[in-house]
Amino acid sequence: MPSSPRKDSAHDHDAPTLPLRRPGVVTTGLVVLATLVGALLALTPTSAFAEYDPGHRLTDPPGMFTEATITAIGSGRTVSGFEAPASFDPLQGYPAAIPSGSTAHASGYAGTIQIKDPITGRAGLTYCIDINTETEVGVNYRLDDWNEANVPNLGYIEDILRHFYPTTGQPAAATTDADRGAAVQASIWFFSDKYILATTSPVRALTKAIVAQALADGPGAEPREPHLTVTPAEKPAPSTGELVGPFTVAADGPATLRTTGVEVFADAQGATQLHDGDEVQPGARLWARSASATTPQGFVLERVTTVLAGTVLLYDGSNPSLTKAQKIVLAQQTQLVARAGAVLHPFAAGALKVTKVIRGDAAGLQGPITIHVNCRTPEPDLDQHHRISLPAGAPAGDHSKLITGIPAGSTCALTEPSTGDDALVDLAHAPVFVPQSVTIEADETRQATVTDTYQRGRGALQLAKTVTGPGAGWQDAIGLDVACTDLGRTGHHHLTLAAGTAAGTHRLPTISGIPAGSRCTATETTSGANDRVALQTAVSITPPGVTIQDGVTSLITITDRYVRRGQAGTNAGTEAGTEAGRLAATGLSMPLAVLAALSVAMLLIGCAAVTRRRPRRRP
Numbered sequence: 001m002p003s004s005p006r007k008d009s010a011h012d013h014d015a016p017t018l019p020l021r022r023p024g025v026v027t028t029g030l031v032v033l034a035t036l037v038g039a040l041l042a043l044t045p046t047s048a049f050a051e052y053d054p055g056h057r058l059t060d061p062p063g064m065f066t067e068a069t070i071t072a073i074g075s076g077r078t079v080s081g082f083e084a085p086a087s088f089d090p091l092q093g094y095p096a097a098i099p100s101g102s103t104a105h106a107s108g109y110a111g112t113i114q115i116k117d118p119i120t121g122r123a124g125l126t127y128c129i130d131i132n133t134e135t136e137v138g139v140n141y142r143l144d145d146w147n148e149a150n151v152p153n154l155g156y157i158e159d160i161l162r163h164f165y166p167t168t169g170q171p172a173a174a175t176t177d178a179d180r181g182a183a184v185q186a187s188i189w190f191f192s193d194k195y196i197l198a199t200t201s202p203v204r205a206l207t208k209a210i211v212a213q214a215l216a217d218g219p220g221a222e223p224r225e226p227h228l229t230v231t232p233a234e235k236p237a238p239s240t241g242e243l244v245g246p247f248t249v250a251a252d253g254p255a256t257l258r259t260t261g262v263e264v265f266a267d268a269q270g271a272t273q274l275h276d277g278d279e280v281q282p283g284a285r286l287w288a289r290s291a292s293a294t295t296p297q298g299f300v301l302e303r304v305t306t307v308l309a310g311t312v313l314l315y316d317g318s319n320p321s322l323t324k325a326q327k328i329v330l331a332q333q334t335q336l337v338a339r340a341g342a343v344l345h346p347f348a349a350g351a352l353k354v355t356k357v358i359r360g361d362a363a364g365l366q367g368p369i370t371i372h373v374n375c376r377t378p379e380p381d382l383d384q385h386h387r388i389s390l391p392a393g394a395p396a397g398d399h400s401k402l403i404t405g406i407p408a409g410s411t412c413a414l415t416e417p418s419t420g421d422d423a424l425v426d427l428a429h430a431p432v433f434v435p436q437s438v439t440i441e442a443d444e445t446r447q448a449t450v451t452d453t454y455q456r457g458r459g460a461l462q463l464a465k466t467v468t469g470p471g472a473g474w475q476d477a478i479g480l481d482v483a484c485t486d487l488g489r490t491g492h493h494h495l496t497l498a499a500g501t502a503a504g505t506h507r508l509p510t511i512s513g514i515p516a517g518s519r520c521t522a523t524e525t526t527s528g529a530n531d532r533v534a535l536q537t538a539v540s541i542t543p544p545g546v547t548i549q550d551g552v553t554s555l556i557t558i559t560d561r562y563v564r565r566g567q568a569g570t571n572a573g574t575e576a577g578t579e580a581g582r583l584a585a586t587g588l589s590m591p592l593a594v595l596a597a598l599s600v601a602m603l604l605i606g607c608a609a610v611t612r613r614r615p616r617r618r619p
Contacts (some may be wrong), residue, residue, distance in 0.1 A: 058319055060319045065339045068116065074166075075181035076182045078109060079108070079198075081186070082102035082198070085101035113128065120337050124307070127161075128188070129189075133325065139325045149329075155220050158223065159218070167332040174206055183210060227250065229251070238406075240405055249283065251282040254280065254282070257275070260299070264299050265289075297346070307333065347407050349408055351402060355448070362457070366419075366425045370416065371416050373413075423516055424517045461548065463480060471533035471534070471564045472503035475530065476530045478497040480523070483522075484514055522541055522545075532564065540558070
């Protein structure tokens with residue numbers, strides 16, 4: 001509130017002694033008398049406190065989130081005093097004399113200030129905590145926290161508010177509420193602005209006692225501010241009415257919705273609209289869209305809440321003629337309406353229709369497709385990024401997506417980071433963009449096309465034939481069959497390993513041009529066994545089958561182990577592997593074979609006996 005020199009009332013006795021202008025010379029100035037203007041003292045726009053100016057008050061409407069507006073002064077009186085120098089420490093106690101280096105402060109009103117909720121009319125009382133910043137009737141405020149206020153010693157101020165007028169009737173030594181209000185305000189200024197009353201002030205003793213008690217009590221804790229927030233608090237929105245959000249609500253309890261020029265929804269699709277008066281729960285997520293040309297426009301959540309003494313109120317910036325206003329603090333517990341919400345900032349917008357064209361003999365077999373649309377504007381805050389996705393297997397043809405709410409003047413560039421090229425298909429050529437960059441115009445829909453032509457991916461298969469065992473190299477030709485099934489159709493490929501192929505691993509000719517995704521298996525149609533060799537164990541095929549991949553040569557290994565017939569370990573279940581089996585294969589019966597073997601053995605034994613007989617010695 002403004003300050004201006006005034007004559008003190010003869011009953012105030014609070015005029016300061018002013019120093020002469022000439023440095024170093026101290027003299028006793030004339031005591032200036034101030035005249036009280038009855039009980040109609042109020043706030044004016046040129047200082048922190050002054051007499052009521054009936055010809056000047058702000059009549060601006062409240063802001064969307066205004067929680068209190070100054071309406072008048074309350075109980076108080078005119079005081080005069082000094083601001084101590086920066087080196088002065090209020091925590092050392094109220095000085096008996098005016099500290100050296102203090103600056104005289106103009107006389108003015110000290111006491112409570114009346115506030116009222118501009119919508120519901122709920123009222124309260126506050127004190128000033130910012131002696132050198134103006135305020136007046138009609139200035140709009142919001143509830144805030146101590147950090148934002150950035151005022152020193154708020155803990156001691158909070159203690160004063162809990163123990164003195166208007167929360168209680170203290171100080172009891174005061175004879176009127178006007179003196180109580182003035183003394184409390186002066187003690188608050190002592191902590192917030194190093195303000196010291198003139199030694200002749202009638203409320204100086206009261207103020208000194210209040211300060212002493214606050215210092216003895218120690219600083220109080222910051223009162224809990226009502227919890228109600230909406231995040232984010234503002235957002236650009238297309239004038240064409242697209243939804244923006246989400247806006248997340250945090251609160252102590254349910255709040256009531258009020259809208260200005262917007263529509264609010266409980267879902268991103270805009271299916272569930274909320275209306276003024278609807279209850280919104282904590283944790284809710286909201287979406288909104290511009291629905292008019294109103295400025296400002298947005299939505300507000302309101303919740304009646306108990307606000308504690310010591311809660312600060314800061315200027316909300318909604319008075320066009322003010323850039324700043326005095327900081328105030330709630331003088332006593334009261335009920336006010338907490339408000340929070342979001343402001344929408346409409347901008348002119350247009351649209352872009354993006355058509356994805358899928359072509360080629362392999363269309364429908366491609367993987368997922370992703371198109372990015374990056375729209376940049378001269379205002380970076382309005383830049384947009386859109387993602388268009390098509391699932392794997394999207395059929396041949398045109399697939400369109402309309403993007404609305406793009407700021408007019410945006411330049412939108414299209415890219416395709418995921419083309420759908422996968423293990424089944426190849427792109428015949430790079431994606432074709434027509435055009436690749438588009439400029440958006442207000443209230444118009446621009447067109448862009450992205451075309452991809454897909455052809456079937458191809459892979460290859462190779463068989464590795466391993467020949468091993470003591471009979472390796474004696475086998476006949478080995479026949480192999482490869483069966484590949486693709487889209488329900490099966491094709492065959494026949495391969496041969498020449499008879500007598502030596503032991504080792506031999507790679508057969510590669511089968512190329514197999515459609516990617518085909519499932520291929522290999523079988524051995526002829527094993528190579530004959531009257532000289534047999535398979536010792538069953539054929540080994542690893543892996544049993546493979547899925548052909550685009551640009552990849554898969555491998556199947558087939559292993560045969562051969563033994564000479566008559567050698568132990570031959571697979572007698574499938575081949576004539578024992579010696580008896582071999583003889584049977586040549587037409588000899590088992591008994592004859594046994595007899596033949598015994599005859600040979602006996603002959604050998606007889607020969608050995610003759611060989612070992614010694615010649616007889618003659619006499």
